Amino acid sequence: MLIFSIAFKAGAAPAIFVNQVAYDSNNIKLAVVKLDLPNQTASFSLLNARQQSVYSGKLSKATQVKDWDAKSWFCKADFSAFQTSGTYHLQIKVGSKVYRSANFNIGPNALIKTTLPALLNYFRKQRANTPQELSADQNMLLYGSDQRVDIRGGWADASGDISKYFSHLAYTNLMSPQQIPLVTWSLIQADEAMPKLLDELHLKDSLQDEALWGADYLIRSLSKADYFYMTVFSYFKPDASARRIVGLEANSVTTSDYQSAFREGAGVAIAALARISKWNKHGAYTSGTYLAAAERAFAHLLINNLRYDDDHKENIIDDYCALLAATELWKATGKELYRTEARKRSNNLCLRITPAGYFMANDQGRPFWHASDAGLPVVSLIRYLKVETDQEFRARVIKVIDQSANYNLRVTNHTTNPFGYARQTFNYKNTIKEGFFIPHENESGWWWQGENARLGSLATAALLSSKLHSSSASPGRAKALNDYANTQLSWILGTNPYNMCFMYGMGGKQVPYMAALFGHGSQRGGISNGITGKEGRGDGSGIDFKIEDKGNEWRWTEQWLPHAAWFLQALTAMAEEKPEGLVLLSKPRFKALALAENGGHHIEYSKRAKVWLNSLATDSNFVIDYVTNTDGIDSNTLKNYQLIIQLDYAPYAWKPAASKAFEQYIDRGTGGWIGFHHATLLGEFDGFPMWTWFSDFMGDIRFLNYIPDFASATVKLENGNHPVLLGVKPEFLVAKEEWYTYNKSPRLHVKVLASVLESTYHPDSKIKMGDHPVIWSNPGKKAKNVYIFMGHDPGLFDNANYVRLFRNSIFWAAQK
Numbered sequence: 001m002l003i004f005s006i007a008f009k010a011g012a013a014p015a016i017f018v019n020q021v022a023y024d025s026n027n028i029k030l031a032v033v034k035l036d037l038p039n040q041t042a043s044f045s046l047l048n049a050r051q052q053s054v055y056s057g058k059l060s061k062a063t064q065v066k067d068w069d070a071k072s073w074f075c076k077a078d079f080s081a082f083q084t085s086g087t088y089h090l091q092i093k094v095g096s097k098v099y100r101s102a103n104f105n106i107g108p109n110a111l112i113k114t115t116l117p118a119l120l121n122y123f124r125k126q127r128a129n130t131p132q133e134l135s136a137d138q139n140m141l142l143y144g145s146d147q148r149v150d151i152r153g154g155w156a157d158a159s160g161d162i163s164k165y166f167s168h169l170a171y172t173n174l175m176s177p178q179q180i181p182l183v184t185w186s187l188i189q190a191d192e193a194m195p196k197l198l199d200e201l202h203l204k205d206s207l208q209d210e211a212l213w214g215a216d217y218l219i220r221s222l223s224k225a226d227y228f229y230m231t232v233f234s235y236f237k238p239d240a241s242a243r244r245i246v247g248l249e250a251n252s253v254t255t256s257d258y259q260s261a262f263r264e265g266a267g268v269a270i271a272a273l274a275r276i277s278k279w280n281k282h283g284a285y286t287s288g289t290y291l292a293a294a295e296r297a298f299a300h301l302l303i304n305n306l307r308y309d310d311d312h313k314e315n316i317i318d319d320y321c322a323l324l325a326a327t328e329l330w331k332a333t334g335k336e337l338y339r340t341e342a343r344k345r346s347n348n349l350c351l352r353i354t355p356a357g358y359f360m361a362n363d364q365g366r367p368f369w370h371a372s373d374a375g376l377p378v379v380s381l382i383r384y385l386k387v388e389t390d391q392e393f394r395a396r397v398i399k400v401i402d403q404s405a406n407y408n409l410r411v412t413n414h415t416t417n418p419f420g421y422a423r424q425t426f427n428y429k430n431t432i433k434e435g436f437f438i439p440h441e442n443e444s445g446w447w448w449q450g451e452n453a454r455l456g457s458l459a460t461a462a463l464l465s466s467k468l469h470s471s472s473a474s475p476g477r478a479k480a481l482n483d484y485a486n487t488q489l490s491w492i493l494g495t496n497p498y499n500m501c502f503m504y505g506m507g508g509k510q511v512p513y514m515a516a517l518f519g520h521g522s523q524r525g526g527i528s529n530g531i532t533g534k535e536g537r538g539d540g541s542g543i544d545f546k547i548e549d550k551g552n553e554w555r556w557t558e559q560w561l562p563h564a565a566w567f568l569q570a571l572t573a574m575a576e577e578k579p580e581g582l583v584l585l586s587k588p589r590f591k592a593l594a595l596a597e598n599g600g601h602h603i604e605y606s607k608r609a610k611v612w613l614n615s616l617a618t619d620s621n622f623v624i625d626y627v628t629n630t631d632g633i634d635s636n637t638l639k640n641y642q643l644i645i646q647l648d649y650a651p652y653a654w655k656p657a658a659s660k661a662f663e664q665y666i667d668r669g670t671g672g673w674i675g676f677h678h679a680t681l682l683g684e685f686d687g688f689p690m691w692t693w694f695s696d697f698m699g700d701i702r703f704l705n706y707i708p709d710f711a712s713a714t715v716k717l718e719n720g721n722h723p724v725l726l727g728v729k730p731e732f733l734v735a736k737e738e739w740y741t742y743n744k745s746p747r748l749h750v751k752v753l754a755s756v757l758e759s760t761y762h763p764d765s766k767i768k769m770g771d772h773p774v775i776w777s778n779p780g781k782k783a784k785n786v787y788i789f790m791g792h793d794p795g796l797f798d799n800a801n802y803v804r805l806f807r808n809s810i811f812w813a814a815q816k
Contacts, residue, residue, distance in 0.1 A: 020494035020507030102508035118525030136240035153217035166265025184214030212283030267321025357407025375461030392811025441538035450530025456566025463573035526559035630658035669782025672813030677791030699746020
């Protein structure tokens with residue numbers, strides 16, 4: 001039977017699609033009404049259990065989604081204003097006929113109170129704990145080996161596949177979902193985010209028990225060599241002893257590549273173990289064992305991750321999974337290593353955001369889309385914000401989260417979309433497209449299914465993002481994100497064109513029961529895959545849902561762990577009791593003073609720098625003032641600034657009060673300083689003597705010569721761990737520069753951070769100095785300071801490494 005043919009049959013009766021489970025009193029409450037003609041009816045009524053009308057409203061203007069159904073019209077019924085608790089249904093009248101919706105509940109926290117017990121029931125029923133599974137898994141054979149290990153526990157993956165996965169689809173490189181580790185981390189997140197509500201519902205003990213069950217499986221999945229086993233594969237056989245630890249390729253081809261990379265479940269597993277170690281609760285293992293395992297696995301992947309990635313290249317999935325791992329380890333231990341790694345990964349994600357607001361998955365122009373974890377980049381960044389206190393890092397991340405949130409709202413509303421279904425951007429046959437569903441022709445060669453996990457993950461990201469702007473400064477934005485999130489959950493629970501509640505055992509119309517081995521068939525609280533694009537359309541256009549398809553109905557009807565995990569996370573984000581660590585303060589973080597020449601051959605650089613600095617100041621919440629001479633500079637002036645930026649401003653012809661105030665500012669550490677290019681034009685120029693103090697500050701040097709015709713060259717970092725070099729490539733090209741030389745290298749008196757490789761000059765030049773530093777800092781001064789020689793060509797602001805260096809330097813030097 002093809003449900004599509006029933007739901008969209010020409011001339012079919014009008015219908016009302018609602019969330020068939022529960023609406024929270026204070027949240028958006030929308031239904032969608034399907035009509036055969038656009039003006040069949042104009043209003044709706046809300047009736048209580050005694051058939052009394054308690055609320056009525058007007059339907060929105062009728063619209064069509066012609067790619068789904070060219071003959072039906074859809075109107076929205078908004079009853080958000082009604083908040084009284086109870087059981088209700090909606091009703092419309094078309095001509096002499098009355099049509100009603102399924103029943104649903106309204107009440108405070110009604111959604112979580114109704115669905116959370118069901119979700120926990122599902123997880124418990126999916127435990128791989130039958131006698132057959134425990135016996136086989138206790139002595140599991142590694143594929144291609146005679147070695148056996150104890151890998152008991154975990155959860156069966158799906159009602160159509162009772163294997164146990166950290167992840168699968170590894171061979172696609174860009175589609176790997178997070179599975180058992182995600183369930184574990186989600187349970188931990190739920191416990192920590194809403195303790196009062198869990199106590200009220202008497203669910204805290206059962207939820208913690210389930211989380212510890214997951215953590216114990218993660219421990220058993222960690223090999224003696226410190227990598228995680230990726231997959232326990234059932235081969236779809238009823239004999240549990242046939243299971244093996246494997247790597248899995250297309251068409252269920254098994255290999256010995258079972259070592260998990262960050263993106264193949266290991267990153268989230270590390271995050272879960274590190275996080276649960278702070279509970280000081282024991283499952284089969286101690287808290288100390290959980291933490292030690294997380295640290296061992298992380299250290300192993302710092303060395304081996306590229307080897308385990310199938311294409312030996314990291315992509316966005318590595319970044320967000322490794323960010324989650326490093327964040328939880330940093331939070332659990334406070335160690336600098338994990339802080340550094342978390343900042344590196346958050347920076348990687350920030351660099352992947354596009355001007356349009358979607359992320360790039362790799363460095364080859366492939367937009368990030370994901371059938372399960374589309375919201376995880378933002379979720380990982382928001383978790384990172386719970387630990388990060390440095391305002392520069394926080395501001396950068398919050399900006400990216402905002403861009404992503406704005407994109408999701410925008411792309412979802414780019415077209416007629418009465419159901420508010422979350423849309424996405426993807427590359428199909430070398431064309432960037434937008435659509436409702438993932439493309440069926442993708443890197444897997446065969447895998448596509450309903451996307452209820454994707455909806456849950458995007459709902460989670462939207463709810464958490466809305467808390468970044470929960471103040472009165474942006475109520476409209478917070479509401480839009482909250483509405484977007486609730487709309488996705490309502491689609492899962494029945495507000496969809498098939499009138500189908502995909503959470504089993506809940507609502508009115510449900511997916512048929514699906515049997516599975518060892519009793520892991522459909523369970524109350526489990527969520528089926530859901531609706532897809534039309535079968536046979538490679539770009540995922542159209543719409544489809546089937547309960548029979550010659551064995552392929554799993555694409556729509558199979559229950560799957562990530563659907564439930566992400567629904568749980570969305571509930572958690574909705575009910576989170578203390579969303580601390582998320583709000584960016586409105587007070588400016590610091591004030592900066594920039595000196596720039598108002599003429600000469602550096603003027604174009606200074607103009608471009610000013611545009612860039614103004615944009616950065618706006619985005620990152622600081623104030624910047626500009627001067628083109630030192631007439632007004634004295635000690636009283638400089639005490640108002642936490643940072644001085646010397647943009648191509650020479651160290652001579654300063655007013656005496658200004659030079660004295662500047663020396664005191666640097667010597668006393670009143671604020672920080674960044675100098676560029678012309679700041680080392682040290683000597684006797686235009687009748688002015690050399691500023692001896694400034695020469696000493698720069699490493700006891702004197703300007704000697706420069707390359708007047710310019711040359712490109714490679715800059716090589718010497719101290720890549722310095723904060724100003726975070727995210728800067730170890731070597732990067734500068735396309736056009738004068739390359740000053742000095743009477744000697746400043747190295748003996750400063751800390752050199754980078755040098756130019758004179759052997760890479762193009763065209764070659766005889767003007768060289770051998771040891772040629774171009775970025776350095778003087779640790780002998782109390783002020784944080786950094787000199788960056790490059791600063792002549794405005795094209796430097798098109799150089800990502802230079803921009804990163806400049807940006808890093810600002811926020812490092814401005815912070816005491």
